[in-house]
Amino acid sequence: MLLKFVEQYLKYNKINLVNSTFIGFTVIIVIFGSLIIVVEPILPDFIKQSFRYGKHKHNGPAIALVNRIEVPKSWFRHFYIFAFTWALLALYLIIKGIITHTAAPQSVIEFLDFVAGGSENRNILINSNSALVASVLMTLQCGRRFYETNFVQIFSKEGKINIPYYVVGYLHYFGVILALLLNTEGFVKGTLPSSFSLMKITLVQYVGICTFCFSWLQQYKSNMILVNLRKNPNTHKLETEKHLMPTGGFFNLVSSPHMLFEILMYVSMLSVVGKSFTWKLIVMWVSSNQLIIALLTHKWYKENFKNYPKQRKALIPFLV
Numbered sequence: 001m002l003l004k005f006v007e008q009y010l011k012y013n014k015i016n017l018v019n020s021t022f023i024g025f026t027v028i029i030v031i032f033g034s035l036i037i038v039v040e041p042i043l044p045d046f047i048k049q050s051f052r053y054g055k056h057k058h059n060g061p062a063i064a065l066v067n068r069i070e071v072p073k074s075w076f077r078h079f080y081i082f083a084f085t086w087a088l089l090a091l092y093l094i095i096k097g098i099i100t101h102t103a104a105p106q107s108v109i110e111f112l113d114f115v116a117g118g119s120e121n122r123n124i125l126i127n128s129n130s131a132l133v134a135s136v137l138m139t140l141q142c143g144r145r146f147y148e149t150n151f152v153q154i155f156s157k158e159g160k161i162n163i164p165y166y167v168v169g170y171l172h173y174f175g176v177i178l179a180l181l182l183n184t185e186g187f188v189k190g191t192l193p194s195s196f197s198l199m200k201i202t203l204v205q206y207v208g209i210c211t212f213c214f215s216w217l218q219q220y221k222s223n224m225i226l227v228n229l230r231k232n233p234n235t236h237k238l239e240t241e242k243h244l245m246p247t248g249g250f251f252n253l254v255s256s257p258h259m260l261f262e263i264l265m266y267v268s269m270l271s272v273v274g275k276s277f278t279w280k281l282i283v284m285w286v287s288s289n290q291l292i293i294a295l296l297t298h299k300w301y302k303e304n305f306k307n308y309p310k311q312r313k314a315l316i317p318f319l320v
């Protein structure tokens with residue numbers, strides 16, 4: 001009953017839930033991120049404590065209410081379990097559609113209509129070939145992050161994030177995978193998937209795929225540098241949970257190369273699914289949140305390491 005009402009409301013007002021979510025996230029992160037960067041000293045502690053996390057967490061007086069909605073930062077690993085499973089499911093549906101040349105199950109089409117605010121909001125912008133390529137790339141990324149966060153990455157025990165951040169993590173991957181299906185052949189009412197061929201991949205798409213793979217590998221290398229900082233180089237056993245000064249690889253150029261490569265992965269996917277408006281919104285959201293976190297991280301490194309390399313930038317080599 002309630003679901004029917006929500007469906008009618010979204011349809012009547014032509015509200016695309018996925019697009020609205022990413023627009024909302026971007027607006028919030030830009031407003032609060034800018035406030036933290038520009039006028040932090042005059043902001044109330046509850047905003048600072050809610051916004052900051054990890055090594056650049058707020059160190060002033062703790063607000064009891066905000067403490068109560070915090071969870072361990074290591075819970076990052078939960079949303080990669082979800083993201084990897086969700087990505088595999090989408091990949092399965094895309095492959096099945098292409099092989100059997102049949103449309104997605106009716107329940108999937110109805111669900112996509114629901115989140116998009118009705119079937120009228122869903123025209124075809126992504127062919128099956130591009131959807132399969134994009135889905136393989138996202139599954140690779142979610143799979144690697146699942147492996148890293150659950151088996152390799154070392155989270156300090158006192159690291160915290162608040163519940164809204166935690167929920168945003170799930171919604172992010174939920175929306176990213178949906179974006180690969182919302183405007184795709186075989187997932188839009190009355191359409192069928194087309195065949196897959198490597199020959200159909202354009203030169204621009206090959207450039208995007210190579211950029212994605214390079215960024216994927218470099219993000220892994222950057223994450224491993226962070227992991228090894230906390231281990232004894234000889235015994236490879238955990239030695240400290242402190243935040244130390246990373247060096248090597250792209251850390252020699254920027255303070256947060258893993259965030260630079262996160263952005264690059266989403267940007268490079270524009271060459272594959274760039275006709276999707278949802279994907280453009282996702283790129284805006286990822287770029288803005290990673291830039292703000294990278295700026296806070298850079299400031300933290302400069303304040304905490306007297307010998308921090310002067311030429312090292314926050315996110316973009318030689319520029320920012």
Ligand SMILES: NC(=O)c1ccc[n+]([C@@H]2O[C@H](COP(=O)([O-])OP(=O)(O)OC[C@H]3O[C@@H](n4cnc5c(N)ncnc54)[C@H](OP(=O)(O)O)[C@@H]3O)[C@@H](O)[C@H]2O)c1
Nearest residue numbers: 054055073153154155156159226229243244258259262286
């Ligand atoms: N797509 C998106 O919108 C989005 C949003 C947020 C994050 N992400 C991605 O998720 C990944 C993790 O993000 P994050 O914010 O958790 O990154 P982070 O703060 O740099 O932490 C990554 C890991 O490295 C550890 N670490 C960080 N700095 C360290 C240092 N100086 N010395 C030793 N260990 C250190 C952290 O430990 P602690 O946990 O103890 O700090 C954590 O285990 C990144 O690749 C990022 O790009 C993506």
